[in-house]
Amino acid sequence: MLPSFLAVSLFASVGATNASPQGSTSASSTPPSSALPSDRSVSLRQLPGNVLADQKDVWLFPVKLLHGEHWWPTIGVLGVTAGLVASDAHTAPPFRTTDNFNGYNRVLSGNNSAAFIAAVPAVIYGVGWLRQDSYAQDSALLAAEAVADGFLLDIPLKTITARRQPLSYSGNGPYTDSFFNGSHNPFHSGGFFSDHAMAATAVATVFAHRYRKHRWVPFVAYGLAGAISFSRITTSNHFPGDVFFGGAMGFVIARYVVLPVH
Numbered sequence: 001m002l003p004s005f006l007a008v009s010l011f012a013s014v015g016a017t018n019a020s021p022q023g024s025t026s027a028s029s030t031p032p033s034s035a036l037p038s039d040r041s042v043s044l045r046q047l048p049g050n051v052l053a054d055q056k057d058v059w060l061f062p063v064k065l066l067h068g069e070h071w072w073p074t075i076g077v078l079g080v081t082a083g084l085v086a087s088d089a090h091t092a093p094p095f096r097t098t099d100n101f102n103g104y105n106r107v108l109s110g111n112n113s114a115a116f117i118a119a120v121p122a123v124i125y126g127v128g129w130l131r132q133d134s135y136a137q138d139s140a141l142l143a144a145e146a147v148a149d150g151f152l153l154d155i156p157l158k159t160i161t162a163r164r165q166p167l168s169y170s171g172n173g174p175y176t177d178s179f180f181n182g183s184h185n186p187f188h189s190g191g192f193f194s195d196h197a198m199a200a201t202a203v204a205t206v207f208a209h210r211y212r213k214h215r216w217v218p219f220v221a222y223g224l225a226g227a228i229s230f231s232r233i234t235t236s237n238h239f240p241g242d243v244f245f246g247g248a249m250g251f252v253i254a255r256y257v258v259l260p261v262h
Contacts, residue, residue: 165190201250
């Protein structure tokens with residue numbers, strides 16, 4: 001029910017935008033006010049090149065820190081993540097010893113969540129293609145680009161940290177030996193950070209920004225991204241720190257690497 005609602009809502013948003021005089025970036029219409037000249041050019045052909053170009057910004061971020069940039073946001077994200085990791089022994093057991101979230105977990109299982117995250121940009125791209133709305137198509141491609149960027153960061157981090165899943169423990173843990181004791185296979189479930197949280201937040205950020213003229217879109221987009229992210233904790237696939245850091249990476253990559261800053 002929840003995924004269906006967002007798909008219909010975003011479909012309506014695309015339709016409303018397309019019906020507006022500002023709704024399309026085609027040569028025969030005026031681009032929306034949110035599509036400023038600094039918006040990057042994107043297409044299916046350009047997408048791989050854009051992702052590769054993004055990786056330079058992602059992996060050279062520490063250089064900016066050395067030059068004194070972005071210290072306070074970085075300290076904030078790392079501080080909250082460290083605090084959540086330190087609380088693993090207290091935050092994991094409540095979700096390992098209850099069945100109160102069984103229905104929630106069935107709806108937002110790992111497979112269902114992944115399918116939904118992938119379906120939203122695909123549906124928007126298809127709607128844009130059918131209606132010849134290049135703004136909708138670009139939005140979907142930018143969302144896909146942000147997710148791809150996040151995965152390329154997540155793969156080495158999961159390989160290195162080999163973080164165990166909460167569900168690999170029983171009862172009350174101890175949960176204190178989760179790092180470097182799990183699978184070093186980055187495509188294995190669990191690990192640091194949560195790719196579901198990253199992908200959901202990245203997609204939400206792109207659509208919330210690109211369709212911010214429709215005031216309900218950010219609330220729906222971020223609300224459902226939060227629901228998907230929380231499900232990674234309730235299903236015991238990830239610790240809260242994994243989910244928070246994944247969501248933070250999804251937002252930062254989408255907003256400050258893929259989208260223009262204005």
